[in-house]
């Protein structure tokens with residue numbers, strides 16, 4: 001299909017944008033449009049709760065752990081509930097795999113789409129008022145509509161995504177997404193309750209001078225990663241690591257840069273999850289002209305084996321990821 005990247009006016013609302021670009025969706029039946037609206041709506045609700053976190057008792061840990069063994073924050077659980085509720089009411093999603101739930105949530109409806117989601121990534125930053133985000137991927141289900149959702153509906157390669165995006169709850173709240181026809185950014189105006197197109201057809205600079213990696217784990221890094229870090233220092237790059245993947249990724253998308261969560265001696269596959277963190281950002285990065293790999297393999301080609309599978313992540317400006325990979329011996 002011809003890629004009609006219509007340069008729509010900045011300031012157009014998300015709803016109007018989706019309607020005008022609808023003909024680009026591979027399945028232009030309006031379902032995917034509705035799905036994006038459902039996610040955007042949940043984002044508004046989560047945004048409101050995050051902004052109140054300091055005032056009412058919804059920040060901090062709740063004393064339970066998610067499937068990864070990580071302390072669940074009150075807002076993690078709230079955000080998970082909000083997204084599942086919005087997607088359930090919207091009716092377009094038949095299943096959800098979430099960082100917060102060990103198993104698939106089968107919505108037992110006629111929906112054609114499967115959602116992989118990290119409802120609130122970087123949530124440990126909530127208490128210190130640092131940007132956090134929601135990351136989501138959208139797939140078409142493989143098994144017949146209306147039948148029980150199967151593992152194969154969820155364990156799809158990243159290249160099968162029909163849409164992906166993230167919400168960034170920062171100095172302003174943004175929704176950034178792609179349906180395979182470019183990357184578009186919308187800024188939320190709470191006083192109007194609307195998202196407005198603020199970044200049309202986003203392209204990541206081919207290179208940059210910012211690298212994002214937790215150098216506190218340096219001793220456990222592979223020698224190739226240590227060599228690349230030294231290369232960055234020798235070339236006077238800036239180290240920026242927020243501890244919130246969406247925030248680091250978004251800055252690199254706008255300004256150029258590389259984010260690395262490498263294998264370490266403690267976690268040989270790194271920390272980040274393929275299905276609901278890496279695949280979505282890899283789809284966006286590639287659509288914006290960037291690259292996303294495990295260090296050796298294109299993220300979107302990784303064959304998922306389990307819902308909460310971890311993979312190493314090298315993502316960002318094309319020339320920077322290629323340079324980092326060149327240190328692999």
Ligand code: P6P
Nearest residue numbers: 121122123214243244245246271
């Ligand atoms: P570390 C947050 O928990 C997260 O998933 C990403 O948002 C962030 O970049 C990374 O983990 C931080 O992990 O091990 O560097 O503290």
